[in-house]
Amino acid sequence: MTEESTADGRERPGSEWYDNEAGPLVRPYAMTGGRTRPAPAGVPFDLIALVTRVPGAPGADTTVLGPEHRTLIELCRTETQSVAELAADADLPVGVVRVLLGDLVELGRVSVSRPVPPAQLPDERILREVIDGLRAL
Amino acid sequence: MVSQHAGQAETTDADSSALALKILVAGGFGVGKTTLVGAVSEIRPLRTEELLSEAGLLVDDTGGVDRKVTTTVAMDFGRITIRSGLSLYLFGTPGQDRFWFLWDELSQGALGAVVLADTRRLADCFPAVDYFEHRHIPFVVAVNCFTGARRHEEREVLRALDLDAGTPVVLCDARDRASGKEVLIRLVEYAGRMHTARLLDSVR
Numbered sequence: 001m002t003e004e005s006t007a008d009g010r011e012r013p014g015s016e017w018y019d020n021e022a023g024p025l026v027r028p029y030a031m032t033g034g035r036t037r038p039a040p041a042g043v044p045f046d047l048i049a050l051v052t053r054v055p056g057a058p059g060a061d062t063t064v065l066g067p068e069h070r071t072l073i074e075l076c077r078t079e080t081q082s083v084a085e086l087a088a089d090a091d092l093p094v095g096v097v098r099v100l101l102g103d104l105v106e107l108g109r110v111s112v113s114r115p116v117p118p119a120q121l122p123d124e125r126i127l128r129e130v131i132d133g134l135r136a137l
Numbered sequence: 138m139v140s141q142h143a144g145q146a147e148t149t150d151a152d153s154s155a156l157a158l159k160i161l162v163a164g165g166f167g168v169g170k171t172t173l174v175g176a177v178s179e180i181r182p183l184r185t186e187e188l189l190s191e192a193g194l195l196v197d198d199t200g201g202v203d204r205k206v207t208t209t210v211a212m213d214f215g216r217i218t219i220r221s222g223l224s225l226y227l228f229g230t231p232g233q234d235r236f237w238f239l240w241d242e243l244s245q246g247a248l249g250a251v252v253l254a255d256t257r258r259l260a261d262c263f264p265a266v267d268y269f270e271h272r273h274i275p276f277v278v279a280v281n282c283f284t285g286a287r288r289h290e291e292r293e294v295l296r297a298l299d300l301d302a303g304t305p306v307v308l309c310d311a312r313d314r315a316s317g318k319e320v321l322i323r324l325v326e327y328a329g330r331m332h333t334a335r336l337l338d339s340v341r
Contacts, residue, residue: 082226085181085216129220130158130223137314
């Protein structure tokens with residue numbers, strides 16, 4: 001299939017799946033059953049979209065949810081988390097997290113907020129608060 | 138409160154009060170983006186599996202690897218919690234040019250950007266400056282004062298980069314927390330001014 005070798009010239013088993021910088025190609029999406037798009041049609045969740053656990057939703061049962069789903073629910077149990085944080089904390093690629101979150105939204109386990117649209121930048125009061133907050137860091 | 142539209146990812150009353158703001162940190166390879174994000178926030182690596190865009194395909198040698206459609210891109214990001222329900226997220230943009238397509242998603246809805254510059258390799262930050270200028274995303278140029286680099290006046294950098302008058306240029310030390318904070322403060326102030334100016338324009 002390919003005659004490419006790694007940067008240092010070594011042939012590794014399965015090296016046809018790698019180039020010098022890229023990581024694994026297909027494997028991450030195995031956890032999503034091969035799906036690369038979240039179930040609900042529409043815009044993908046923004047990196048800073050906030051994920052909140054739906055209060056009163058059934059706990060992390062094992063019947064419908066995979067271990068990665070449960071990890072995500074667990075991670076936003078105490079605090080609202082952004083999509084980026086969930087991906088970093090669960091050590092999953094963002095694309096995979098988006099698909100899994102789509103499932104959880106469909107199942108009514110979490111809600112995902114849309115971030116502020118670009119045209120509606122936060123008002124001056126909020127920006128002032130941010131500046132004061134940064135000074136106080 | 139559980140929204141009836143939970144299946145459509147609508148904002149529910151419960152979380153509409155939470156606000157997340159996004160700031161991008163851009164600049165050439167090795168200019169100190171990771172250092173800056175790490176100096177002011179708790180930094181974490183983020184992996185994305187990206188579908189290779191056509192632009193990426195031109196650069197990536199995919200010959201003979203026909204089934205390779207995604208590639209892993211690593212980015213840095215950090216969170217600064219201003220207060221409960223108000224957080225600032227910093228994203229270090231991937232340095233390699235072939236990941237430009239990722240910037241479009243990152244810059245969507247961004248409050249603004251920091252373009253880190255190294256005066257020894259000033260041209261490295263031209264693409265970032267162009268990018269944000271064309272998209273009217275407020276940005277400040279932060280000159281990372283590496284030891285050994287000649288100190289430049291803000292005005293010189295402003296002229297060398299042919300920036301619009303008023304674009305803030307800040308000398309900084311990306312390793313220093315106080316210095317990094319100052320850069321972010323200048324950006325937020327500038328973004329606020331730009332936003333107000335645009336609002337005024339729109340009602341004229």
